[in-house]
Amino acid sequence: EVIKTLNNVKVIILLIDSLESITKQDFRLADLAINKKIILFFLFNKIDIVDESKEFKLKIKKYLKNNYSKYKLINIEFISAKKNIKITRVLNEIISKNQLTSIKINKKKLNKFITYLNNKATFPKFNKIEVKPKYIVQIDYKIPKFKVFLNIHRKVPQIFEKYFDNAFRSYFKLNGIPIVYDFQKS
Numbered sequence: 001e002v003i004k005t006l007n008n009v010k011v012i013i014l015l016i017d018s019l020e021s022i023t024k025q026d027f028r029l030a031d032l033a034i035n036k037k038i039i040l041f042f043l044f045n046k047i048d049i050v051d052e053s054k055e056f057k058l059k060i061k062k063y064l065k066n067n068y069s070k071y072k073l074i075n076i077e078f079i080s081a082k083k084n085i086k087i088t089r090v091l092n093e094i095i096s097k098n099q100l101t102s103i104k105i106n107k108k109k110l111n112k113f114i115t116y117l118n119n120k121a122t123f124p125k126f127n128k129i130e131v132k133p134k135y136i137v138q139i140d141y142k143i144p145k146f147k148v149f150l151n152i153h154r155k156v157p158q159i160f161e162k163y164f165d166n167a168f169r170s171y172f173k174l175n176g177i178p179i180v181y182d183f184q185k186s
Contacts (some may be wrong), residue, residue: 002029002032003032006032006033006036006038007036009038010038010039010098010101011038011039011040011041011094011097011098012029012033012038012039012040012041013041013043013094014026014029014030014033014040014041014042014043015043015045016042016043016044016045017044017045017046018044018045018046018047018049018050018056018078019046019049019050022042022063022064026042027068030042030068030070030074031070034070034073034074034178037143037178037180038178039075039094039097039098039101039176039177039178040073040074040075040176041074041075041076041077041090041093041094042064042074042075042076042077043077043078043079043090044060044076044077044078044079045079045080045081046080046081046082047078047079047080047085047086048080048082048083048085049080053078056078057078060076060078061076064076072165072166072169072175072176073175073176073177073178074176075093075097075175075176077089077090077093097176097177100174100177101142101143101144101177101178102141102142103141103144103172103174104138104141105138105144105172107137109172110136110137110138110146111135111136113136113168113171113172114133114134114135114136116171117133117164117167117171118132118133123160123163127154129151129152130151131150131151131152131156131157131160132150132151133148133149133150133151133164134149134150134151134186135148135149136148136149139182140180143178143179143180144174144177144178144179144180145179145180145181145182146168146179146180146181146182147181147182147184148164148181148182148183148184149184149186150183150184150185150186151186152185152186153185153186154185155185156183156185160183161181161183164181164183165179165181168181
């Protein structure tokens with residue numbers, strides 16, 4: 001039933017009881033949502049009855065960052081439905097993230113990012129050749145999709161894809177939304 005529903009939504013809220021731990025099923029559902037390019041929120045409920053809530057929040061964020069490779073694709077919030085803590089904030093965040101998925105980044109800003117990245121970075125090497133981006137263009141706006149042209153003639157190494165995604169999200173402040181890259185060999 002959940003899998004059928006995934007085809008008809010833009011945002012998924014995975015409600016997790018703060019007094020219980022995250023389950024394998026939670027991660028399976030998160031992976032399904034991410035693979036379908038759906039915005040995902042992990043909402044930890046009952047934060048009002050958790051002892052030492054600051055430490056709990058830090059522990060959860062650290063756990064997800066260290067144990068879930070798709071950490072930058074999720075949004076994490078801590079709420080109390082019973083006491084109405086942060087409910088409005090979460091709703092506003094959902095609206096904001098949904099609007100971000102239709103972001104249009106002009107060529108000038110994209111090329112500025114490529115210049116910034118080429119000046120700043122030491123890129124991973126593939127067969128003794130440093131993989132470098134040459135040019136980027138946005139090709140879709142429903143979900144941000146970019147075509148990235150590289151200086152290599154072979155398949156793009158996965159380590160470069162992750163590196164590029166992290167740098168791109170950080171530069172444009174786009175954590176928590178799906179982004180698609182089409183890496184092209186030059």
